[in-house]
Amino acid sequence: MKNLSVLFVLFLFSLRPAFTQELQSPEEFLGYEIGTRFTRHADVVKYFEFIAENSSLVQYHTYGKTNEFRPLTYAAISSEENLQNLETIRTDHLKSAGIVAGSAEGTSAKAIVWLSYNVHGNESSSTEAAMQTLYELINSKKEWLKNTIVIIDPCLNPDGRDRYANWYNQVKADPYNSSPTATEHDEPWPGGRPNHYLFDLNRDWAWATQVETRQRLKIYNSWMPNIHVDFHEQGINEPYYFAPAAEPFHEIITPFQREFQTEIGKNHAKYFDEKGWLFFTKERFDLLYPSYGDTYPIYMGAIGMTYEQAGGGDAGLGIETGEGFELTLIDRVAHHTATGLSTVEVASQNVEKLNTEFNKFFHNDNLLYKSYALNGSPDKITALKKLLDFHEISYSRATAGKIKGFNYNQNKIADFNSTENTLIVNTAQPKGKMVKVLFEPSAVLTDSLTYDITAWSLPYAYGLDAVATTRAISGSKTVNASPVNNKATPAGAGYITKWDSMQDARFLAEMLNEGIKVRFSEIPFENENQKFKSGSLVITKSDNRKLENFDSKLIEVANKFNRQLTVAASSFSTSGPDFGSSEIKNINKVRIGVLRGEGTSSLNYGEIWHFFEQELNYPISSINTGDLDNKVLSGMDVLIFPSGNYDSILNNQKMKELKSWVKSGGKVIAIENAVSSFAGKEGFELKENKPETKKDSTEKGNLTPYNLRERESIKNLITGSIVKTEVDNTHPMAFGYDDTYYSLKLNNNSFILLKDGYNIGYLKENPEIISGFAGSEAVKKIKNSMIFGEEEMEKGSFIYLVDNPLFRSFWENGKLFFVNSIFFVNNEDMNRY
Numbered sequence: 001m002k003n004l005s006v007l008f009v010l011f012l013f014s015l016r017p018a019f020t021q022e023l024q025s026p027e028e029f030l031g032y033e034i035g036t037r038f039t040r041h042a043d044v045v046k047y048f049e050f051i052a053e054n055s056s057l058v059q060y061h062t063y064g065k066t067n068e069f070r071p072l073t074y075a076a077i078s079s080e081e082n083l084q085n086l087e088t089i090r091t092d093h094l095k096s097a098g099i100v101a102g103s104a105e106g107t108s109a110k111a112i113v114w115l116s117y118n119v120h121g122n123e124s125s126s127t128e129a130a131m132q133t134l135y136e137l138i139n140s141k142k143e144w145l146k147n148t149i150v151i152i153d154p155c156l157n158p159d160g161r162d163r164y165a166n167w168y169n170q171v172k173a174d175p176y177n178s179s180p181t182a183t184e185h186d187e188p189w190p191g192g193r194p195n196h197y198l199f200d201l202n203r204d205w206a207w208a209t210q211v212e213t214r215q216r217l218k219i220y221n222s223w224m225p226n227i228h229v230d231f232h233e234q235g236i237n238e239p240y241y242f243a244p245a246a247e248p249f250h251e252i253i254t255p256f257q258r259e260f261q262t263e264i265g266k267n268h269a270k271y272f273d274e275k276g277w278l279f280f281t282k283e284r285f286d287l288l289y290p291s292y293g294d295t296y297p298i299y300m301g302a303i304g305m306t307y308e309q310a311g312g313g314d315a316g317l318g319i320e321t322g323e324g325f326e327l328t329l330i331d332r333v334a335h336h337t338a339t340g341l342s343t344v345e346v347a348s349q350n351v352e353k354l355n356t357e358f359n360k361f362f363h364n365d366n367l368l369y370k371s372y373a374l375n376g377s378p379d380k381i382t383a384l385k386k387l388l389d390f391h392e393i394s395y396s397r398a399t400a401g402k403i404k405g406f407n408y409n410q411n412k413i414a415d416f417n418s419t420e421n422t423l424i425v426n427t428a429q430p431k432g433k434m435v436k437v438l439f440e441p442s443a444v445l446t447d448s449l450t451y452d453i454t455a456w457s458l459p460y461a462y463g464l465d466a467v468a469t470t471r472a473i474s475g476s477k478t479v480n481a482s483p484v485n486n487k488a489t490p491a492g493a494g495y496i497t498k499w500d501s502m503q504d505a506r507f508l509a510e511m512l513n514e515g516i517k518v519r520f521s522e523i524p525f526e527n528e529n530q531k532f533k534s535g536s537l538v539i540t541k542s543d544n545r546k547l548e549n550f551d552s553k554l555i556e557v558a559n560k561f562n563r564q565l566t567v568a569a570s571s572f573s574t575s576g577p578d579f580g581s582s583e584i585k586n587i588n589k590v591r592i593g594v595l596r597g598e599g600t601s602s603l604n605y606g607e608i609w610h611f612f613e614q615e616l617n618y619p620i621s622s623i624n625t626g627d628l629d630n631k632v633l634s635g636m637d638v639l640i641f642p643s644g645n646y647d648s649i650l651n652n653q654k655m656k657e658l659k660s661w662v663k664s665g666g667k668v669i670a671i672e673n674a675v676s677s678f679a680g681k682e683g684f685e686l687k688e689n690k691p692e693t694k695k696d697s698t699e700k701g702n703l704t705p706y707n708l709r710e711r712e713s714i715k716n717l718i719t720g721s722i723v724k725t726e727v728d729n730t731h732p733m734a735f736g737y738d739d740t741y742y743s744l745k746l747n748n749n750s751f752i753l754l755k756d757g758y759n760i761g762y763l764k765e766n767p768e769i770i771s772g773f774a775g776s777e778a779v780k781k782i783k784n785s786m787i788f789g790e791e792e793m794e795k796g797s798f799i800y801l802v803d804n805p806l807f808r809s810f811w812e813n814g815k816l817f818f819v820n821s822i823f824f825v826n827n828e829d830m831n832r833y
């Protein structure tokens, strides 16, 4: 028996491939030629695991998981010797650049190339190419690995990729059908591009609102590669796009970063010309908005690039293009594999130059603004610090005094009072260039032809007072305030707490979830001579007398959310309304419906869904637009119309039903393009603002030269600029706000000021564009227009959010308008159960 078991063990060993054995290609491992099927994410992971187990040139790690529990992974690929010293190589790389303290241990520097695949789930040739690239690197390209570390993240968006691949596998013909009209080329809403919450992960690098980004940034910051490539796909009729990129370039991009893009592009061109593959460069894909997979790495010192293959959700395994040939997945994979390998080749030929220039990038003594100082609500400062932590940007706190510099609120050089709670962010730190990009009042635009937002300055986004100074302000280490420790006071009449931040909103949501009844004050009041602003929450003993352990439960929730409660010994107010006054209104635990599906913007629906689940933690019902009827309405108190086009959904009958539901106390919240669905309709005072066009110019005919047609058209464009907005903060929708708000204007939609309804946010005669590009005609169109409004209809209301306060979830200061709309605006007639 003994001998037999030894034999059995030997037999098992013989099944394990030794390191020296020929490694299986993706085709051999998966059982089909790469490009003839879409590989499920789990099988991609299996192939990487197989290679890592059997090759001494590959290490493979899991760095997190997605919302749908798929693993996020990366492989480090290099020579055996380098992999044995990988930790030293990594830390030496950071030390040489001054990103972490200490001096390098003396290993010769290596080039670090990071290849990111399939951030858009339905641009699916990239993950297939990741497997092929891995295989070729460790077989035919070993030479390059002597001085280069390649990091491959085979799939940044596994949930989106599998959404696409699984759908395609379900509907495809066998063999596949290349006719563009076949169902396999018509991806249904919402498509595989975004992640679980329908966010575009290639707009999220800097804002880090999504779990994929947050977990990736930890690994990214621990490596800080010399080169980063983001693999994409574009329309089926395009050739291949690679670097150099198009203008505008952000001014922070160094001459070397520009030149080296060209060097890499020329190397790709060599291979593409050899094979007779078409490509283009220097067009369309610009380098400005900081949240892309090319710009973010650039602002972090890398050569950041986007590569675009023809393909995407329409393409399937093969499709007839407009140019009369069939575009196949096999070809798409070949192109992405070629550029990936060519990138590594150029890196390996330029290790020294790449590192010399990389190390220089992190010296930031010559930037105009040396420090940014920020004041404001401690909750907003905390939220901003959390964002800076994701990027490993350091900050400190000031001392009391006066600081002179560019004052954001006054939009000019002015004094600014600092306290020891003032947050200081200096540019003289390794990530100082990223600090500049994120904080500077306006980015310089070398060209206004860009189709993403052109403004994102964080002080405006977070609603903080700020100053930018040309002299460095030294600060001391920030200290976290000790957590609040409320004590139950059963003898009092109740508790009062402030209302001005998302943390307050989360606290409210949790109280409602816990069955605690809460009120808010519609006007300011004083209790025992302490002043409370409009919107302050009042939690009374009287309302909660049936709740067991009310005091201890409330204290527990308040302490969990770090909210300071003020004990009110009596509900008698020293000034203003008492707790029993009709000005202290009950907050209903509203039932919220959110429309989704055909007609809605998947991005905006996703922002709303994500907001309720991940930011507010309050339940919603998602409703397909096709299912909207009286029965659905009768189960809701609030119905949210995400940005979208509802013309075909809101036919006369549906509109009648919706209006009668609102008249009986329902509340509609319409966001961005959804607002247009109600403009000019019967019974609404809402109207679009259509400035008269000058007659003579149209009578003359179009005299714009053909070659200037694109430039001319941008006069009408606003694609994302910051506009100073007047606010009526006596209206419940604006509780917690000052009388001005910096709105991120995403388009030139414009509605006239309501005459009977309320204009809570609005632009006056001369709208002040604080930051970013706005075309001259577009600016004319938005003057005297409503940004946030409420139109009452009998007992209910239509609430209009012309600017989307949840855009990409990064405009932190807009979110409370949305919360207020749900819980505060016109809620008195909503007890219709």
Ligand SMILES: [Zn+2]
Residues within 6 Å of the ligand: 120, 123, 202, 231, 232, 233
């Ligand atoms: Zn893409």
